[in-house]
Amino acid sequence: MEAAQTAQGRILSGADGAPVEVLNADGDSCVVLACEHASNRVPGSLNGLGLDAAALRSHIAWDPGARSVALGLSRSLDAPLVASRISRLVYDCNRPPDSPAAMPVRSERFDIPGNAGLSEGARAARVREIYRPFRARLGAMLDRRAAGRAPVCLVTIHSFTPVYFETRREVELGILHDSDARLADLMLARASEITGLRSGRNQPYGPEDGVTHTLREHALPRGIPNVMIEIRNDLLEKPRERDAITSALARLIETATETLKRNPKRKETR
Numbered sequence: 001m002e003a004a005q006t007a008q009g010r011i012l013s014g015a016d017g018a019p020v021e022v023l024n025a026d027g028d029s030c031v032v033l034a035c036e037h038a039s040n041r042v043p044g045s046l047n048g049l050g051l052d053a054a055a056l057r058s059h060i061a062w063d064p065g066a067r068s069v070a071l072g073l074s075r076s077l078d079a080p081l082v083a084s085r086i087s088r089l090v091y092d093c094n095r096p097p098d099s100p101a102a103m104p105v106r107s108e109r110f111d112i113p114g115n116a117g118l119s120e121g122a123r124a125a126r127v128r129e130i131y132r133p134f135r136a137r138l139g140a141m142l143d144r145r146a147a148g149r150a151p152v153c154l155v156t157i158h159s160f161t162p163v164y165f166e167t168r169r170e171v172e173l174g175i176l177h178d179s180d181a182r183l184a185d186l187m188l189a190r191a192s193e194i195t196g197l198r199s200g201r202n203q204p205y206g207p208e209d210g211v212t213h214t215l216r217e218h219a220l221p222r223g224i225p226n227v228m229i230e231i232r233n234d235l236l237e238k239p240r241e242r243d244a245i246t247s248a249l250a251r252l253i254e255t256a257t258e259t260l261k262r263n264p265k266r267k268e269t270r
Contacts, residue, residue, distance in 0.1 A: 009125065010125065010129065011043050011045055011046065011090075011121075011126060011129050011130075012043050012045075012129050013043070013045065015029050015044060016041070016043045016044060016086075017085060018085060018133070019085055019086050019129060019130045019133050019134065020082065020083065020084055020085060020133050020137050021082075021083050021084050021085055022080065022081070022083075022141065023071070023074055023080070024074045024078065024079065024080050024081060024139070024244060025080050026077075026080070026253065027074065027078040027079045027080045027211055028076070029077040029078045029079035029080075030079045030145075030151060030152055030153055030261070031077050031079040031153050031154075031155050031253060031256055031257060032079065032080055032138075032141055032142055032152060032153070032154050033070050033073055033074055033079050033080065033081040033082070033155050033156070033157060034076075034081070034082050034083070034138055034153070034154065034155070034156045034157070034214060034218075035063075035066050035067055035070040035081065035083040035156070035157045035158075036051075036082070036083075036084050036088070036092070036094040036134070036158070036172045036214060037062050037063035037084065037085050037088045037092070037093075037094070037158060037159075038046065038062065038063070038064060038066055038083040038084055038085070038094040039062055039066035039083070039084060039085045039087060040056050040057065040061040040062035040085060040087045041053075041085060041087055042056065042061075042086075042087050042089070042090055043086065043090065043219055043243070045053050046090060046114050047087055047112070047114065047244045049087075049090070049112055049113060049114030050112070050113030051073065051110070051112065051113070051114070052112045054202055055110055056224075057089065058110075059159075059160070059161040060087050060089065060107040060110050061087045061088065061165070062087055062110055063088075063157075063158045063159040063160070063233070064157045064159055064233045065159050065233050065236025065237070065242055065261065066157050066231070066234065066236075067083060067219055067233070068236070068242055068246075069157055069159075069236065069242065069245065069249070070083060071245065072155040072242075072246035072247075072250075073155075073157065073246060073249060073250055073253070074177065076246065076250035077250055077253065077254065078153075080135060080145070082134070082138045082141055082212070084101075084130070084134050086246070086261075088101070088105065088129050089102060089103075089104065089112055089114075089115065089203065090126060090130060091126045091127070091130040091131050092104070093130070093134045093135070093211050093214070094211065094214050095210065095213050096213055096217070097123075097127045097131060097202060099210060099213075100159065100178060100195060101210060101217075102131070103115050103118060103123060104125060108164065108165060109165070112140065113216055116186055121259075123182075133216065135218075136212075137208065138187075139218060142218055142219075142224065143222075144220060146222065146224070147173055150168060151186045151224070151225055151229055151257075151261065152223050152224050153183055153224060153225045153226065153227075153257055153260070154214075154215065154218060154219040154225075154226040154227075155183075155226070155227055155228075155229060155253060156214050156215070156226075156228045157225075157229050157231075158228065158229065158230045158231070159230065159231045159232070159233040159236055160174070160233060161232075162231050162232050162233065162234045164204070169202045169232065170198060171198055171199070171203045171204055171226045171232070172197040172199070172231070173191060173195055173196045173197040173198065173199040173200075173229070173230070173231055173232070174193060174199070174200055174201075174202070174203045174205075174228075174230030174231075175187050175188050175191060175199060175200070175201055175211065175227060175228075175229065175230075176200075176201075176202050176203075176205075176206060176207075176211065176227065176228035176230060176231070177201075177202065177207075177212070177215070177226070177227055177228065178207045178212040178215045178216055178226075179207075179220060180215075180219060180220060180225065180226060182221065182225045182259065183225040183226060183227040183256055183257070183262065184201065184227045186255070186256035186259050186260065187227060187252055187253070187256045188201055188250060190255055191252060194248055194251050194252045195236075195248040195249065195252060196246075196248070197212070197245070203229065209264055211228070212228060214228070215227075215228060225257075225260055226238055229249065231245060231249075
């Protein structure tokens, strides 16, 4: 498998398409959406990472329902969306290159054969072909929009499994933040009321678990209000329920961002 990964120095072929997609690039919203785990696609050269179809459909390979929610929010808010088109098992775009979780050898109870014993060259190829294009497109989008409007907000969309290592997660909606809680605070104040979901701050995990890389990499250095939204994925299986949650999240995001516009000097948490 290692030879296939590094053949001719590339992982992606023309058949795989681009590693990142940008949708509604000229949307009018102050919000920029990102979806790092939108796809479970594995490039053909990696032979499915040695996993069967069931594993690649499961939550270890992507965030089920997250891309659909992100697309719905992009339409409702008229917001641009930057989304990865490659499975997070190949490269997790919400992790820095030096993180073991960027190319995990194990996810929950699954070993990932295609990630075992990767050479430095194979790791570097994944960083070059998957992570850097995502990072560049998202960064360019934020910079372009920040030049023309204020405030710009970064909102990342994720889903999480209801049972992890046999432990049931009761929270239904997680509102996550790193050192800047401006947007998260405003959303948490209305989250349960607007969405009807059991909501929590930095649940089912938080910055200490390494999940806020995109916020740290793109929003904090630019001083951009930001938030990471996590939705329990069993709530996204049926189109009607998924659409209802998407609509409620659009209202929640709009309410919070409108408050920020009225009070642009709202204190940033440090």
